[in-house]
Amino acid sequence: xxxxxxxxxxxxxxxxxxxxxxxxxxxxxxxxxxxxxxxxxxxxxxxxxxxxxxxxxxxxxxxxxxxxxxxxxxxxxxxxxxxxxxxxxxxxxxxxxxxxxxxxxxxxxxxxxxxxxxxxxxxxxxxxxxxxxxxxxxxxxxxxxxxxxxxxxxxxxxxxxxxxxxxxxxxxxxxxxxxxxxxxxxxxxxxxxxxxxxxxxxxxxxxxxxxxxxxxxxxxxxxxxxxxxxxxxxxxxxxxxxxxxxxxxxxxxxxxxxxxxxxxxxxxxxxxxxxxxxxxxxxxxxxxxxxxxxxxxxxxxxxxxxxxxxxxxxxxxxxxxxxxxxxxxxxxxxxxxxxxxxxxxxxxxxxxxxxxxxxxxxxxxxxxxxxxxxxxxxxxxxxxxxxxxxxxxxxxxxxxxxxxxxxxxxxxxxxxxxxxxxxxxxxxxxxxxxxxxxxxxxxxxxxxxxxxxxxxxxxxxxxxxxxxxxxxxxxxxxxxxxxxxxxxxxxxxxx
Amino acid sequence: xxxxxxxxxxxxxxxxxxxxxxxxxxxxxxxxxxxxxxxxxxxxxxxxxxxxxxxxxxxxxxxxxxxxxxxxxxxxxxxxxxxxxxxxxxxxxxxxxxxxxxxxxxxxxxxxxxxxxxxxxxxxxxxxxxxxxxxxxxxxxxxxxxxxxxxxxxxxxxxxxxxxxxxxxxxxxxxxxxxxxxxxxxxxxxxxxxxxxxxxxxxxxxxxxxxxxxxxxxxxxxxxxxxxxxxxxxxxxxxxxxxxxxxxxxxxxxxxxxxxxxxxxxxxxxxxxxxxxxxxxxxxxxxxxxxxxxxxxxxxxxxxxxxxxxxxxxxxxxxxxxxxxxxxxxxxxxxxxxxxxxxxxxx
Ligand SMILES: Nc1ncnc2c1ncn2[C@@H]1O[C@H](COP(=O)(O)OP(=O)(O)OP(=O)(O)O)[C@@H](O)[C@H]1O
Ligand SMILES: [Mg+2]
Numbered sequence: 114x115x116x117x118x119x120x121x122x123x124x125x126x127x128x129x130x131x132x133x134x135x136x137x138x139x140x141x142x143x144x145x146x147x148x149x150x151x152x153x154x155x156x157x158x159x160x161x162x163x164x165x166x167x168x169x170x171x172x173x174x175x176x177x178x179x180x181x182x183x184x185x186x187x188x189x190x191x192x193x194x195x196x197x198x199x200x201x202x203x204x205x206x207x208x209x210x211x212x213x214x215x216x217x218x219x220x221x222x223x224x225x226x227x228x229x230x231x232x233x234x235x236x237x238x239x240x241x242x243x244x245x246x247x248x249x250x251x252x253x254x255x256x257x258x259x260x261x262x263x264x265x266x267x268x269x270x271x272x273x274x275x276x277x278x279x280x281x282x283x284x285x286x287x288x289x290x291x292x293x294x295x296x297x298x299x300x301x302x303x304x305x306x307x308x309x310x311x312x313x314x315x316x317x318x319x320x321x322x323x324x325x326x327x328x329x330x331x332x333x334x335x336x337x338x339x340x341x342x343x344x345x346x347x348x349x350x351x352x353x354x355x356x357x358x359x360x361x362x363x364x365x366x367x368x369x370x371x372x373x374x375x376x377x378x379x380x381x382x383x384x385x386x387x388x389x390x391x392x393x394x395x396x397x398x399x400x401x402x403x404x405x406x407x408x409x410x411x412x413x414x415x416x417x418x419x420x421x422x423x424x425x426x427x428x429x430x431x432x433x434x435x436x437x438x439x440x441x442x443x444x445x446x447x448x449x450x451x452x453x454x455x456x457x458x459x460x461x462x463x464x465x466x467x468x469x470x471x472x473x474x475x476x477x478x479x480x481x482x483x484x485x486x487x488x489x490x491x492x493x494x495x496x497x498x499x500x501x502x503x504x505x506x507x508x509x510x511x512x513x514x515x516x517x518x519x520x521x522x523x524x525x526x527x528x529x530x531x532x533x534x535x536x537x538x539x540x541x542x543x544x545x546x547x548x549x550x551x552x553x554x555x556x557x558x559x560x561x562x563x564x565x566x567x568x569x570x571x572x573x574x575x576x577x578x579x580x581x582x583x584x585x586x587x588x589x590x591x592x593x594x595x596x597x598x599x600x601x602x603x604x605x606x607x608x
Numbered sequence: 609x610x611x612x613x614x615x616x617x618x619x620x621x622x623x624x625x626x627x628x629x630x631x632x633x634x635x636x637x638x639x640x641x642x643x644x645x646x647x648x649x650x651x652x653x654x655x656x657x658x659x660x661x662x663x664x665x666x667x668x669x670x671x672x673x674x675x676x677x678x679x680x681x682x683x684x685x686x687x688x689x690x691x692x693x694x695x696x697x698x699x700x701x702x703x704x705x706x707x708x709x710x711x712x713x714x715x716x717x718x719x720x721x722x723x724x725x726x727x728x729x730x731x732x733x734x735x736x737x738x739x740x741x742x743x744x745x746x747x748x749x750x751x752x753x754x755x756x757x758x759x760x761x762x763x764x765x766x767x768x769x770x771x772x773x774x775x776x777x778x779x780x781x782x783x784x785x786x787x788x789x790x791x792x793x794x795x796x797x798x799x800x801x802x803x804x805x806x807x808x809x810x811x812x813x814x815x816x817x818x819x820x821x822x823x824x825x826x827x828x829x830x831x832x833x834x835x836x837x838x839x840x841x842x843x844x845x846x847x848x849x850x851x852x853x854x855x856x857x858x859x860x861x862x863x864x865x866x867x868x869x870x871x872x873x874x875x876x877x878x879x880x881x882x883x884x885x886x887x888x889x890x891x892x893x894x895x896x897x898x899x900x901x902x903x904x905x906x907x908x909x910x911x912x913x914x915x916x917x918x919x920x921x922x923x924x925x926x927x928x929x930x931x932x933x934x935x936x937x938x939x940x941x942x943x944x945x946x947x948x949x950x951x952x953x954x955x
Contacts, residue, residue, distance in 0.1 A: 416831075440833035448831055457825040459891060463628075468821055468832045471814040478813045486628050493626055504629035522832075 116179065118143050118307045119164075119195075119276055124173035126159055128509065130501030133159040136173065137333040139326055141276060141307035146298060148318045148339070149311045151328035152351055152541040153513030154499035157311050158200050160328075161280050164309075165190040165197045187217065197278035200311075200512045200539070201452055202265035206254035211236040213253050214268045239267040244293045258450050259285045259402035259567075266297075277301055278309045281512065283317060284538045285449065287567035288602050289401050295321050313513070313541050314568075315344045327351055352543050365553075367577065368392030371561050372431070372444075372530055374413070377422030382408040383585040386422070390530065390563060393556050397576030398565040400605050405585040406565045407449055410532045413563075414446035415439045427529065440469060443529030447520055447536060449565075455519035458508035462500060463489035465507055465518050470526045492521035495551060497544045513539045520548060524555065531555070532563040537571060549575060569598055583607040641885040645900040652907035660914045670791040674784075674861065675913075676880075676906035677795045678854040679873055683880040684806040685846045687898045690881055691810075691823045692843055693890030696738060697753040699851040700873035701760035706730040706855035708764045711773025711865035720780040727859065728852040734760055735848015739841040749844075757874070764867040773865040784861025795857050807895040819843070823890035872923065879930045880905055888934055905929075 117140035126134040134156045141147050149157050162168045164175070166184035174181050177193050184190055190197070204213055215232045222228040236249040245263045253261060262285055269277065279298075283291050298321050302308055312318055318325070319339060326336040327350040334350045370389045377386040383405040390396050398406045411417045413424065415433030424431040426442055433439035436446070448454035456465050466489040467474055474484050489503050496517040500510055507518055516539050523531060536552075537545045552575065556562055566572050572579055579596055581589045581604040589604035656663045663669070682699050689696055709730040710723045718726065734756070742752045786794040810816035821829040822836055830836045859865055884901035886893025912922055 435835055436830060437833045437835045445833075446831070453825070453827050454831045455828060457821055457828045459824045460820065464817065464821075468817070468829075468834075471817055475814045478815065480812060480814055480817060490626060490628075498626065500626060502627045502629045 115142060117141055118178060120176040120179075121160075121164075122174045122176070124160070124163060124175070125171045126156075126163060126168055127171055130505070132331050134163070134170070135331040137328060137331070139309075139333075140336070141309055142324070143275070143307050144302055144305045145323040146302055146308040146310050146321055147324040147326060148322035149309055149326050149328070150313075150318065150347055150351055151334075152330075152499075153517070153539075153544060154330075154511040155328040155351075156331040157328060158280055158511060159331075161197055161199065161278050161309075161311070164195060164278060165199075191218070191272055191274075194273075194275040195278065196269045196272050196274040196276070198266055198269045198280060198282055200280040200284075202262070202268075204253055204261055204265060207252055209250055209252055210240075210247060210256070210264055211249040213264055214239065214249075214271050216268065218268075218272050235271065236267065239270060240264075242270075243267055243297065257403055257407065259287075259290065262286065263290070263402075266294075274306070276307045276309070278311075280311045281313070281539055282310075283312065283314065285402075285535055285567065287399075287401050287605070288569060289606060291317070313539065313545075315347065315542070316570075318347075319344070329353065348542060351541070365393045365557050367394045368559070371427060373425045375423050377409065377412060377424065378420050379405075379408060379412060379417065379585075380420050382417070383412075383582075385586060387587070388580055388590075390561050392561055393559055394577045395552065395556055395562045395564055395575050397572040397579040398563065398582060399567070399569070399572050399579055399601055400582035400588075402567070403584075404582040404605070406582050407534055408585075409582075410446060410534055410563065410565060413439070413444065413532060416446075440526070440528075445469065445523045445526055445528040445531050447523045447531070447533045449534040449538070451515050451519045451538075456507045456515055456522075458515075459506055461504045462493065462498070462507055462510070462518055463503040466492055466522045466525055469522060488525055492525050493517075495547065496521050497547050513541055513544065516540055517544060517548075524551060528560065530561045530563070532565070534565045535567065536564065537566075537568070569601065572601070573598065581605050642894070642897050642900060645884070645897065645904060649900060649904050649907065652904060652911060656907060656911045656914065659911060663914065666791045670793060670796070672906060672910040673793065673796045675909055676902060677793075677799050678857045678861075679877050679880060680902040680906075681799050681802060681857070682847065682850050682854050682873075682877045683884075683898055683902060684802055684895065685843065685850045686877055687881045687884065687886050687893055687895060688806070688810060688816075688819055689843045689847050690878075690886050690888065691890060691893050692819045692840060693823045693826065694742070694749040694840060694843065695753065695878070696735070696844060696847045697750065697874050697878075698734070698738060698757040698760055699847060699854075699877060700870045701757045701764070702731050702734040702848055702851035703855040703858060703870040703873065704764040704867055705734055705760040706852045707859045707865040707869050708767050708773070708867065710776075710855070710859055712767065714773060714776055720777050720782070723776070723780055724783060724856045727856040728849060731852020731855060732845055732849040735851065736841070736845045738848065739844025742844065743837040743841050761867065764869075768865070768867045774863065776860070776863055780860050781863065782860070784857045784859070795861070798853075798857075803895065803899050807899075810895050815839075820891065823892075875930065876905070876926055879926055879933070883929065883933045 119141040121137065121139040123136040123138065124134055125136050137156065137160065151157050159168065163170045164184065166186045166189045175184060182193055205216065211233050214236050220228045220231045233249055240247060240249060243263060243266055245260065247256060247260055253264065256264065266282065282294060286294065298308060298310065310322055322339050324336065325339055325342065325347065327334040327347065329351060369392055371392050372390040374386055374388050378384040386409055400406050408417060412419050415435050415438050426444060431442060452458060463486055467485045471480065474481055474488065486503060493503065498517050499514050507515055510518065520536055537548055540548060552562055564576060573596060577593050579591045579601060580587055581601055583605060584607065588607060591601065686696065706727040710727045713723055713726045738753055738756055741747060742749050782794060784795060788794050788797050810819065818834050818839055821832065821834060822839055826836055858870060880901050881898055882888050883904065884893065884898030886898065909922060
């Protein structure tokens with residue numbers, strides 16, 4: 114086999130209370146895609162940050178083309194030909210798409226001034242190359258979460274590099290965009306680049322990766338060729354045991370209608386949304402990025418005003434003007450964007466989990482801290498949260514563990530209707546089973562769930578019925594018995 | 609073969625034992641700035657005893673408190689407001705407006721209690737107007753309150769011109785000059801009680817927790833079902849009410865109203881809050897910190913008074929302190945980072 118372009122030896126990194134990386138190793142080969150696999154908190158993103166000069170390792174060596182290098186800052190990574198799509202990209206909402214793409218890599222003209230004309234042109238080409246249909250001149254805040262994510266790809270590709278790192282690039286993308294991404298990865302691979310691909314989804318690992326490396330609890334467990342292992346082998350290496358049931362859908366008895374939505378429309382985002390939600394039911398919403406699913410959900414939650422239509426909840430008219438109204442009436446929403454909308458990163462885990470139900474954990478306005486910790490601990494345990502303590506700030510958790518905090522926070526409120534938007538985004542296989550089991554238990558108790566998900570296996574595994582949206586309208590409806598992957602995907606593309 | 613390989617590695621840690629916190633780690637973090645402030649208070653106190661032999665006299669100490677008590681009373685709700693990512697620059701002008709209203713009511717023959725109620729009511733309305741404009745039209749607080757800073761003071765000037773309201777009823781003097789027990793003044797006792805109330809409000813109640821949530825991430829707070837606008841409106845109104853209370857105390861203490869009353873106080877109030885460790889960008893801070901900072905400011909100004917430092921020098925001092933206090937944590941963090949980098953590359 115050819116020599117690795119990048120090799121890590123005995124890399125360690127410690128944070129207060131956790132050894133995030135404990136002398137791990139990694140090799141990346143030119144023209145090959147290497148999967149980095151491990152549970153939430155295994156140290157994958159920390160490794161990416163070490164590789165891109167964001168964190169300085171406590172010890173160990175980084176070799177590029179067999180020569181040891183030090184990474185002190187992001188500019189070093191660029192100099193060594195490393196570019197990365199981070200799990201939580203730092204993006205600037207008020208800047209335009211172009212400005213975000215070239216944020217630390219501007220083109221200058223012969224006078225040394227920023228050459229916006231050239232950058233806009235390059236941004237357009239990059240976005241076309243990625244098959245992303247957004248205007249490079251609009252501010253980033255107008256884009257959906259998934260489109261922002263795609264813009265961060267363009268930013269990573271705007272520098273020429275020989276090593277490309279992708280930290281969970283397909284989280285929040287749906288089928289169509291994922292296919293596009295695969296094409297991109299293959300193209301980069303054929304250009305001879307070494308690619309590190311981090312993912313919790315085994316189907317894509319087997320589809321596009323050539324090699325694997327597994328971490329567990331910050332330690333290197335093993336590596337090799339993908340062709341020599343099965344999914345069960347990888348899972349066993351990741352978690353140290355086998356995970357049997359991934360979508361443990363329990364059979365529930367579905368009751369009467371709890372919520373009905375009629376002709377809900379928005380001036381620009383969606384129109385004529387009609388559906389009923391029944392007691393004990395999981396209703397799936399599938400669609401491509403930009404199909405308007407999240408916008409509909411935010412309207413149900415009182416965040417987005419609607420232009421027409423009506424809603425009923427528990428037989429009474431439902432017209433929430435603020436999320437507070439919706440929560441009071443027993444409808445809660447777990448947003449997709451965990452870093453901005455879901456969690457408060459700079460507050461401790463326990464305060465995040467109890468925030469929506471603080472009233473219930475207090476007596477005449479005074480918070481009962483002991484009960485608060487009890488609730489937080491219960492949900493942290495059920496969702497297998499990995500942290501050093503309940504008082505740790507959420508920003509110090511790994512991406513998947515942040516997501517668990519966001520889910521736990523809302524499941525803990527005991528709502529009537531819960532809307533989950535990409536609930537298991539970035540969550541590892543074992544914890545995903547825990548989340549699904551949890552949702553199964555909730556519907557068994559008579560709660561109703563609306564699940565927006567771009568993961569087809571999740572939608573098909575969990576949902577009793579599926580509504581497919583296309584360009585802001587309902588394109589198709591499927592009952593559990595007549596849904597097939599093909600039919601759902603076809604409906605989503607509007608064909 | 610694969611499974612044997614796996615078994616050699618330790619099982620995932622038992623997650624059930626997630627501790628509440630790591631042996632008081634967060635407490636340490638919280639207390640650090642406050643401890644530093646206490647050291648400064650001790651130094652300032654000691655210096656003052658060296659400057660003047662009369663400093664330790666109970667009556668002179670009690671006198672010293674009058675200098676800062678009214679500002680300190682506004683600093684309490686202001687701390688909450690700044691933690692919630694807002695700010696109110698119009699508090700001094702609100703005092704002027706409320707004081708003028710009291711002076712006018714006095715000419716109409718209002719009694720002491722009525723005067724106090726009027727002062728508080730005008731303050732509350734002024735604060736409510738700030739909050740209403742800010743939350744209704746989504747305009748940054750700093751813009752709106754700079755506007756009302758001129759507006760409220762301007763109204764005071766229009767009403768009063770170059771005149772002075774004097775001859776308040778003699779009973780009215782109690783609020784700003786009265787003593788409750790020995791050397792303990794009514795003003796100061798009120799401040800102590802309010803400090804306790806605010807400490808509890810911010811650190812023990814659901815309201816306080818929501819204030820932190822809003823200050824750390826208003827979007828996520830909204831998504832968590834918190835009525836962010838209503839909380840902000842309430843905080844502005846509360847600050848207005850307390851500016852009104854300060855107006856009552858101040859007017860009563862000096863016994864007269866000029867439109868230039870309390871000029872420049874907004875900066876001193878904000879300095880107290882920020883010196884107390886409240887993050888000017890919102891999200892963090894404690895009442896204990898503000899409480900200590902109030903005393904530190906009081907001791908330093910009093911010390912400068914003992915040394916006959918002119919007023920303009922004091923305000924230069926306040927300005928420098930403000931820059932220093934906002935700048936220090938930022939520079940300190942940068943210093944720590946630089947050190948970390950150096951030690952890492954030294955390996
Ligand atoms: N800045 C930080 N401060 C403290 N602890 C941290 C910090 N960043 C990461 N950690 C801890 O280091 C460990 C590894 O985190 P990392 O983000 O690398 O996990 P990951 O493998 O990327 O997980 P995920 O699949 O959830 O994204 C976790 O236990 C996390 O809590
Ligand atoms: Mg990660």
